[in-house]
Amino acid sequence: MNVKPIKSILAALLIMVAAISWSCSDLEQETQLSQDTEGAMTLVEVLKSIENGVEEDGVENARKNAGATYATFNAALGSSGLASVFARNELTVFAPTDAAFAALGLNPGNIRRQPNLKEILLYHVVGGTVLSTDLRNGFVPTVNGAAVEINLNDGAIVNNANIVMVNKRARNGVIHGIDQVLLPPTQNIVEIALGADPEFTILVAAVQAAGFGNLLATTNNLTVFAPTNAAFGDLLDELGFPSLEALIDEDTGIGIAGLQRVLAYHVFAGRVFSSDLSNTTIEMFSGDDLGIDISGPKLIDFREREAGIVATDIQATNGVIHVIDKVILPF
CATH class of the missing domain: 2.30.180.10 (FAS1 domain)
Structure with missing residues (x-):
C-alpha cells in the first residue's frame, strides 16, 4: 500500500x-x-x-x-x-x-x-x-x-x-x-451518535468516559471517523480485554489518557467529505498521522491496520461523520 x-x-x-x-x-x-x-x-x-x-x-x-x-x-x-x-x-x-x-x-x-x-x-x-x-x-x-x-x-x-x-x-x-427547499442538519455530532443507537453505544460510552462529549458537541468543523459497536468488539478481542471498562482501567489497561489519545486519533480538524478524500497522510487531533487509501476507501493506522470506511458524509451541525469498521490505533 x-x-x-x-x-x-x-x-x-x-x-x-x-x-x-x-x-x-x-x-x-x-x-x-x-x-x-x-x-x-x-x-x-x-x-x-x-x-x-x-x-x-x-x-x-x-x-x-x-x-x-x-x-x-x-x-x-x-x-x-x-x-x-x-x-x-x-x-x-x-x-x-x-x-x-x-x-x-x-x-x-x-x-x-x-x-x-x-x-x-x-x-x-x-x-x-x-x-x-x-x-x-x-x-x-x-x-x-x-x-x-x-x-x-x-x-x-x-x-x-x-x-x-x-x-x-x-x-x-x-x-x-x-424545486425543493434544502434543509440543513439540525443535530451535532454527539446527538447523531446518540440517535443511531445501538450502532454507536460503545463509542458514545467511550466519549463520555474520556470527557470528550462537550468537545464533540460544540466544536465546529470536525470530521469524525466513527467506529461501530462491532469495531469496538473486535478491538477488545484483539487486545484481550473483556469490556470497555477493562480496556480503560488505569492499572491493567490503557487508562483514560490512552482512551483520549485513541479517540482523538479518530478526529480531524476540518470538514472532509468523501469527494475530498485522496491517497495521502493527514495529522489527526491526537497529533498522530493517519493514512488514507481511496481504493477502499480505507484508513491505515500506526500499526498498518486497515479500517474500511463503510458509510460516508453524515452531516452534523458542527461537522461530518464517516463510519468505519475497525478502531484505529495511534500506538
Whole structure:
C-alpha cells in the first residue's frame, strides 16, 4: 500500500468555496443572460424581477420554467434580516421556487414563523460566483457551514432538489432556481451518535468516559471517523480485554489518557467529505498521522491496520461523520 505522505492536504480543500470548478453538459446549453440588463442589479433585485420564470433573453429557460416565482424566498430574506447580506456580498444562490416552499406549507405570509429561518436560507448560499458551466459532482460548503451535494449523473441536482433555472446574473453573483427547499442538519455530532443507537453505544460510552462529549458537541468543523459497536468488539478481542471498562482501567489497561489519545486519533480538524478524500497522510487531533487509501476507501493506522470506511458524509451541525469498521490505533 502506497500512501503519499503529504500532511493535512485535505484541510486546504475546505477553503475552496469560491473556486469551485464544476461541469454539466446538460446545463451548458442554457442561454447565457445579458450582463447589460440583470448585471446591473443586486441578487435581491434580480429575485424580485422574476415574473413567471420569463427571462428577457432566456427563451429556453422561460419555456422550461413557466410559473416559477420566488416571492416566498424574497419574503424570507426580509423576515430574516439577510436581504442586505444578499445585496452586498458576492454569492451563488440556490433559490427554491414558491412551489417548493408551498410543498412545506410555507408562503410569503407565514415564512417568518419558520424556525431556524436564517440557517435554512444560508444553507442555500455558496460564496463567490458559480455558473452552471462550473458545476461538478461533490460537496460544496455553504455559508451556513454545512455542505450541499451536487450530483450531475442524472440531470443537475443539489441534495434532492432539481436545478430548474440557471445563471440569473446579478452584479454581485448568480442565482440558480431549485424545486425543493434544502434543509440543513439540525443535530451535532454527539446527538447523531446518540440517535443511531445501538450502532454507536460503545463509542458514545467511550466519549463520555474520556470527557470528550462537550468537545464533540460544540466544536465546529470536525470530521469524525466513527467506529461501530462491532469495531469496538473486535478491538477488545484483539487486545484481550473483556469490556470497555477493562480496556480503560488505569492499572491493567490503557487508562483514560490512552482512551483520549485513541479517540482523538479518530478526529480531524476540518470538514472532509468523501469527494475530498485522496491517497495521502493527514495529522489527526491526537497529533498522530493517519493514512488514507481511496481504493477502499480505507484508513491505515500506526500499526498498518486497515479500517474500511463503510458509510460516508453524515452531516452534523458542527461537522461530518464517516463510519468505519475497525478502531484505529495511534500506538
